[in-house]
Amino acid sequence: MQVSINVNGTDYNAEVEPRHLLVRFLREDLRLTGTHWGCDTSNCGTCVVLLDGEPVKSCTVLAAMASGHSVRTVEGLEGPDGLDPVQQGFMEEHGLQCGFCTPGMMLTARALLDRNHDPSEEQIREAISGQLCRCTGYLNIVRAVRWAAEHQARAQTESPSQSETAGV
Amino acid sequence: MxxxxxxxxxxxxxxxxxxxxxxxxxxxxxxxxxxxxxxxxxxxxxxxxxxxVDINDLTELDYLRLDGDRLRIGALTRHRKLLESEVVEHFFPIFTDAERVIADPPVRNRGTIGGSLCQADPSEDLSAVCSALAAEVVIRGRGGERVVPVHEFYRGPYETAVGVGEMLVEVRIPVRHRAGSAYEKVERKAGDWAVAAAGAALALAQDGRIEVAGIGLAAVGADAVHARAAEELLRGREPSEELFAEAGRRAGDDCEPVADNRGTAEYKRHLAAELTSRALRRAAARAAAGVEAGAGV
CATH class of the missing domain: 3.30.43.10 (Uridine Diphospho-n-acetylenolpyruvylglucosamine Reductase, domain 2)
Structure with a gap:
């Protein structure tokens, strides 16, 4: 069957079997291997991508079900001005060790910060509760998301004053 | 893979x-x-x-509507919407209790109430919730609609009253006065299926006695989703610790858990009893708080 999926801002049309899973479409057809494939049973959460802006486990979504929708993967986090504050936060706070859970964690963090600019530790822990990390004990991941929240807020409050300065 | x-x-x-x-x-x-x-x-x-047959585009089935003395929930309403709804939390805190511990946020972004009920897994939480609340479900076919009490909806594990060529379109929950409800679940880890869980919904009469009592259980046997014997004990009685403990014992005696990697049958039976009395205690406290605040009268 024919599917049309917008991934990271680009429309992709492909002929797929109805049983083709979104995680395989991303990894094998588009070669976007930043989305990891783990337990295959929607438990581990390493395959999390954003579907219309919200985290979903792509091992349990058919590519056919994503047709007509937009998907954001870790490859789509970096913007024209550089790394997303979430990516920066994971670097600054050592939010990863082996890196297997990291793409899914960062996308969940992005979706959380899009809805809530100043999440508490508890809210961050709840947001990532469907995703397993076996390296960090979650502590540094929570710190990384807090780092992103703080620096994102700073970037947002700084930018209007910068443009004012530019206007003068 | x-x-x-x-x-x-x-x-x-x-x-x-x-x-x-x-x-x-x-x-x-x-x-x-x-x-x-x-x-x-x-x-x-x-x-x-x-x-x-993918029904994700049927946004006409994605709604929460307070309609007179009942809440109507479209079958495609996602767990997340139920969890975040203030109306649901106000009238049916049992839903909010349960939604907090159903799977995890990415799964709750996708999963729906209709899917949960139609899956008819004896360990599934919303089945116990809807059982405690004595919900009705609306099943539609090409010939029209029929309304089925949730207690007649389950035909066994993974089997429901939805026939060939039909689908569940709505869940209806009666709004009761002087009411309170709660859900208690024990799980091994965040987002897991229940080891055992119990939901309770109470509505009090003017004199403070229990007028309506509903108890639903999860993960303790396919025939135990509706804990009838415990409900019968409660009707017409004054709420009390002793009564709730006795209702819990009845729920525990009546269920049929099986041993698996989540626990022994004996442990699950103990949980069914203990969680039933805890849910009743919280449901009664919430009903009383509602009466005091004037909200439930």
Missing amino acids: QVPASFDYRRAESVDDALALLERYGDGARVIAGGHSLLPMMKLRLARPEYL
Whole structure:
């Protein structure tokens, strides 16, 4: 069957079997291997991508079900001005060790910060509760998301004053 | 990598379209909404539909409406919407209690109430919740609609009253006065299925006695989703610690848990009893708080 999926801002049309899973479409057809494939049973959460802006486990979504929708993967986090504050936060706070859970964690963090600019530790822990990390004990991941929240807020409050300065 | 067996996929554009597809493909067809129960079962070949009818575009089934003395919930309403709804939390805190511990946020972004009920897994939380609240479900076919009490909806594990060519379209929950409800679940880890869980819903009469009592259990046997014996004990009685403990014992005695890697049958029976009395205690406290605040009168 024919599917049309917008991934990271680009429309992709492909002929797929109805049983083709979104995680395989991303990894094998588009070669976007930043989305990891783990337990295959929607438990581990390493395959999390954003579907219309919200985290979903792509091992349990058919590519056919994503047709007509937009998907954001870790490859789509970096913007024209550089790394997303979430990516920066994971670097600054050592939010990863082996890196297997990291793409899914960062996308969940992005979706959380899009809805809530100043999440508490508890809210961050709840947001990532469907995703397993076996390296960090979650502590540094929570710190990384807090780092992103703080620096994102700073970037947002700084930018209007910068443009004012530019206007003068 | 686990992949489902081959099937044909159709995306429904309206409820009528979905019903036409379901009728055309007969018992080889399954409705897919969130897919978080069905797709894992298909990967394991525990389910092998020939056709999947995707109803995710049917936004007409995604709603929460307070309509007179009942809350109407569209079958495609996602867990997340139920969890975040203030109306649901106000009238049916049992839902909010349960939604907090159903799977995890990404799964709750996809999973729906209709899918949860139609999956009819004896360990599933919303089945116990709807049982405690004595919900009704609306099943639609090409010939029209029928309304079925949730207690008649379950026909056994993974079997419901939804027939070939039909689909569940709405869940109706009666809004009661002087009411309170609560859900208690023990799970091994965040987002897991229940080791055992119990939901309780109470409505008090003017004199403070229990007028309506509902108890639903999860993960302690397919026939135990509705704890009738415990409910009967409560009706017409004054709420008390002793009464709630006795109701818990009845719920524990009546259920039929099986031993698995989540616990022994004996442990689950103990949980069913203890969680039932805890849920009753919290439901009664919430009903009393509502009466005091004037909200439930």
